[in-house]
Amino acid sequence: MQLESPRNAWKLFLLLAAAVLALAWSVAVIHVRNVNENTLEAAQLRVQTLARVHAEHAELTLTVADEALRHLRDIAQQDKLAAFRDEARRISGAHGGGPINRATLIGPDGWAHVNFIDGQERPPVFLGDREHFLAAQRSSEDRIVVSEPIVGKTTGEWILLFARPILQRGKFAGAVVVGFPVARLGEFFDTLDHDRELLTLLSPTGRVILRSHDQGRHVGKPVTVPAPAETFPLTSPLDGVTRLSAVRELASWGLRVVAGIDQRWLDRENAEHARVAYLPAILLSLLLLPASWLVYRAGRKLQAAHDALQYETTRSRTVFETMSEGLLLLDPRGVVTFTNPRAAQWFPQAAGRRLADLLRDAGFALVTQDGAPFASDDPIAHLCLDAGENVDDAWLKRGGDDALWLSLSARACRDADGAVSGATLTLVDRSDEHARLTESALAAGIIDGMHDAVMITDAKGQILRTNPAFVWLTGYHDDEVIGKTPTVLSSGRHDDAYFREMWETLNRQGYWSGRVWNRRPSGEEYCVWHNITSVRDVHGRIARFITVSRDITEQETREGELWQRANFDPLTGLANRTRFDDRLAQTVAGAQRDGHAFAVLYLDLDRFKPVNDTLGHAAGDALLRQASQRMRSILRSEDTLARIGGDEFALILPRISGAGDTARVAAKIIDLIDAPFDLAEGTVSIGISIGIAVYPDDGRDATALGHSADLALYAAKAGGRNCWRFAEHATQEQESE
């Protein structure tokens, strides 16, 4: 059992307390038992002595009485009546010797002729009915007859009588009787302690002759007493008291002496002994039990605190040993008092050394995150230990092959009085992070230095960062776009489908590039070439979109103009032959794929040349523009109207349900052109002829269709102009209305 443990300490105390109590109680019990045994033995001795001494006393008294009885009987047997009377007077008198106070001579007739009591002769009295007389009469030998205790006829007191027969020549001639008050047997009673001791004299038949302290109240009453034994408890039927008793028998008399000591007294004695003997044990118990309880409670609390402390210690040790951070504890002088395993990897055998020496020997320099020397030459000593301030943002840097960057934070520890009692240094290996920080700073510098605009958004498209080139390109500053989506840049030129396709590609491929027209805050539109890349996090989820944009407005504009020029008629704005051929080829391909019908119309103005000739070329141009507008006004967006020559037009109706559709369009155009044109130079009227070819009946490719339409136009011209002709009906004239 280790005493260091509080649990064991209070257990030991409890054990000792229990041992002391057990000892005290054992001593008390043994003592009480011994004392009780001694008391019992003393009581037994006393009661036996009482019985014996009283029996001897009674025996002596009775022997003396019997001596007197024999003497009187011998006188009576010799018929010496006068001598008998003298002796009877003397013996029954006060100075007769012995206890006898009465002497009687009873004749054979039962009459007591001589009867002395207390030395006084009394008148004759008939005693023939007395048991002792009858017993003497019945007896054929000379033996003493002891009466039961009886009430004297003359005195009325309890007396005990002894009789012997007078035998003359073997014949009963009366009896001599002596007697005395039973109280005379109780002279010895003065020596008794009447409160607890009792002596009882029983007749041979078991009747009470005398009890020591009941004034004759129970005399004559029968009592059953067991056979004599050493000592035994006996409950008296007379008073119900149990006594430790001893019995003595007066063998020659048949009488028994019963001595008793009140058991209640014995019990009281025992109780008193117990009280005295148990008192120290009880007092000790009263002292030790509460003390044990207090010690137990204190022990439990101490144990709980001890366990908690041990748990905390174990937990702290586990934390210290398993934490990825290095931990050093310093005393107020800056000497290392503790290192955890992690710190020991960097600073082996650091305990007991000054921190400054330790850092120097391990090749570490105290620097800022940028690697610059720290402002204070020894911040741990000066700031933390001297001034009690915390130190953060400090780094320990070690170069070389085993380069390390440890972030350092120092916390001042204070004692209960608030004085700095040391410091806790926490070191974290942030070499990788430092490298990353350096890289990101580098990357940030690169982004800022890029000529292309950079915009970084989160996964939801909210703008997180831009670079100076972005501001220059878009005209928006950071505070106007950060937190917003790129729609703030939108020009509205692109429809939703355009951006939907962009997002789908981005999500699918992680990359999208294309041109986007945007608008500056000034309203000026510009075109950029976007390279958008999605960046995913470690979980594979898109975290960022990085958009690198380059201004291609100039290039776009130039290309647009070239394209416009290549594809459109500059006078009317209609598609030119190149574009018409292109669209026709696309329509043929679509129809060949789908099998639908479409129509190709060749249109040629009638009587245009005279306008030129009469009103001038500018009027002709104006007429061409107006005619173009009239035709375009009735066409659908998917129809392609092209100017393919001076006053020659071509029209593609890409989706027709039948010839009727085309005829209706042709008729409408004829009507429109037929109406007079108001020109600056005057009003003119012209007409238009139309040749119609229908896919697939009039040709299955562009060339065939063009040829058919051309023939149909020729037919229309030939047919009188200002009318239309289907290619298949090229020979039939059909007048316009």
Ligand SMILES: Nc1nc2c(ncn2[C@@H]2O[C@H](COP(=O)(O)OP(=O)(O)OP(=O)(O)O)[C@@H](O)[C@H]2O)c(=O)[nH]1
């Ligand atoms: N003002 C103007 N005239 C043009 C242009 N291109 C061609 N022309 C003239 O358009 C005329 C076309 O000739 P035609 O088709 O024979 O003239 P037309 O009177 O319509 O003859 P029909 O078609 O037989 O009725 C020529 O005089 C061309 O010089 C142009 O761009 N502007």
